[in-house]
Amino acid sequence: MYQLCYASQIKSNPENLLQDLRDILSEARDFNVRHQIKGVLCYADGVFFQCLEGDQDTVLGLLGKISNDQRHHEVNILLTQQIDSEPHFQDWSMKFIGRHSEIHQYFEQLGSQQFNPLLLQQQSLQHFLELLYHLPEQTL
Numbered sequence: 001m002y003q004l005c006y007a008s009q010i011k012s013n014p015e016n017l018l019q020d021l022r023d024i025l026s027e028a029r030d031f032n033v034r035h036q037i038k039g040v041l042c043y044a045d046g047v048f049f050q051c052l053e054g055d056q057d058t059v060l061g062l063l064g065k066i067s068n069d070q071r072h073h074e075v076n077i078l079l080t081q082q083i084d085s086e087p088h089f090q091d092w093s094m095k096f097i098g099r100h101s102e103i104h105q106y107f108e109q110l111g112s113q114q115f116n117p118l119l120l121q122q123q124s125l126q127h128f129l130e131l132l133y134h135l136p137e138q139t140l
Helices: 017-035 056-068 101-109 122-134
Strands: 002-010 038-044 047-054 072-082 095-097
Touching: 002 056, 017 038, 017 056, 038 101, 047 056, 047 072, 047 122, 056 072, 072 122, 101 122
Parallel strands: 038 095
Antiparallel strands: 002 047, 002 072, 038 047
C-alpha cells in the first residue's frame, strides 16, 4: 500500500468555491471507488491537504491529474511512503474535513493562526494524520 500526502492552494474565486469543493469531492469519490483509492481531503483557509492511499502507480497517476487541475496550484508533496497496514482511511473513498476547532488548535501549537500543512514535518505530519483519522467526516 502506497501513501502520498500533499498540500496545494485553491484557485477558485469566492463565488465558485463551494461548487468547486463539491465537484472535487464528487470526482475524487467516483475515481477512488473505481480504482480502490482511500483517503482524506482537508480544506481550510484556501489550502488543501490530501492523503491518498492505494496502488502506487494509480496514486502517482492521480497526483499528475491533480497537479494539472486548474482548481489547484502550488502542489507540494509532503510525504510518500509504503505502508504495511490496511489503508488508514479504509472506510472512505474520500473523507472530507473542513474548518475544525481541533485542526485549528493543532496548527496553533505549531505556531500558525491559519491552516498551513507546509509547516508539517515528519513527526507532526504523522500526528496530524492521526488527528484526521479520528475526526468525524463533514459535509459541505
